[in-house]
Amino acid sequence: KMAGSSGGARPKILTTIDDKNWIIKFASQYDADDIGLQEYKYSMCAKRCGIEMTETRLFKSNTCDGYFGTTRFDRENNRDNIHVATVSAILEADFQAPCLDYNDLFKLTRILTRENNNEIENMFRRMCFNVFAHNRDDHAKNFSFMYDEKLDKWKLSPAYDLTYSNTYWGEHTTSVDGNGKNPGVKELISVGMKAGLKKGRCKDIIEEISEKVQEDLGKYIKDSTR
Template identity: 60%
Template sequence: MKQNKALQVLFDNRVVGTLALAANHKVVFQYDDSWLEQGFSISPFSLPLENQVFVPTKDYFDGLFGVFADSLPDHWGRLLLKRLLLAHEQNPDKLTVIDRLAIVGKSGMGALTYYPEQSFSEENDNTDLDELAFQCQKILHTEYSDKLDELYRLGGTSGGARPKIMTTINDEDWIIKFSAHVDGENAGKMEYDYSCCARKCGITMSETKLFPSEVCEGYFGIKRFDRISDISGTKRVHMLTAAALLELDFEQPSLDYHSLMKLTKIITRDNKDDVENMFRRMCFNVFAHNRDDHSKNFTYLYDESADSWRLSPAYDLTYSNTYYGEHTTTVDGNGRNPGKKELLAVGTMAGIKKELCMDIITEIKSCVNEMLGMYLNR
């Protein structure tokens, strides 16, 4: 595999700028002149729209700025790539972070793409979900799967730890998840129930569906919010996780909901609906025991036509623990057992009226207990 030392970053076939691997293993970035004239800041805090060479100051993302690290796959995608490279008799340890972005190419989440692109496999349209789930389990438990190329094409650039594919169904873009070895076989049904409850709690959600299976209760699917369709076809949407915006290590507890609320107010220009929705998500995560609420599980979407950022629909909502027994994002400093007191402190500090905070807390606690009690009381 040919190694790259520089890549072009593109948005909607327009050159945004250039990434280059520096001698200190940092990946520097510079905007293209044309983008400086007509573009926007792709990461408002770290990469303002200025004519300079930007050098990362954090080491959390293998020398990248967070906005580009968001394009890279997480645990499942990295595992697929490792197995695929070994199957092609290549050493995955020799890949630079630039090489990994070249492999992502046009297939990543969000709107940014990378050129020149490095690809592996031809397309295959197998949509047998039970077969794909079986192949995922083979990869998790062994070094072998005879569907490696197909699985990588379908899910190798996705985020998150659980096996998943990104696919098109009836001209709509979906993400479909399978169970990991630490999940129960019916994790899909649980996440679907959580999504229905979150929607009833007033949390903005993409369309979700439980795809049928012959071996379990079903596979959880969620319609992608980084793709929108109009009369001209499918358009990619630029997105940034809170981890990328704040240049945070999402694998370590490094965030409080006070900071998330403040970030939402700043990035959305104090959009009241988004601020309230973030408050609702915090309440839901506390009452529904979703403790894997790290900084990559909160995302903001850019609307180029309005030159504005909005909070994305919620995702990765399910019953979850952490190895240290606390929420990854603390609530007014409390990660172990936050309750009404801490929730109220975060909401009122963000400018939400106390009476509204109390109403939302009561509403969500009641809804969660009613709809998710079978998971919380087991």
């Protein structure tokens, strides 16, 4: 196992496979042996929950359950760069400590996407997934926006770095309506309605994602001390 790098907590390589640009991650010295399989299962569940992600794959290994890989979203036709900005960069927010609330992310989403309801709902799905799937490493660098030069507009980038995670402070790095320790349905609905979503729609999405996360990821989240 290796240590991480400036590119993230886990070591990784950039490579081209079948004319696609891939990021393949390896376990750090602090990771569980099944971290690659776990992140792959999280990615598949997220897609089932209506969260956009790029192509993901579990690469075979002789020493572990496999290595998680994902194609890059910041390249067009695998060559031209697409302008991507993290929330950390846009807001000059410290990604190493809790400093944001999901209300802040929704305000930014509404401004950058010009009140695009699909993008607002997309952010709501990610918030719900992070809460139900126990992804507490939801810091300001793990949310990004992409600029479409032809249409002159911003949209949320595909989701990334979705996996089971705890934090040093025992809370979500991004709080949910002021609650970082144990946010639930009440806080999720409050944030969604403040962002302009209907209460009924919020409830439907919450129920959908909660059920799918339990079905697909129950083994990872049943013990929060894992």
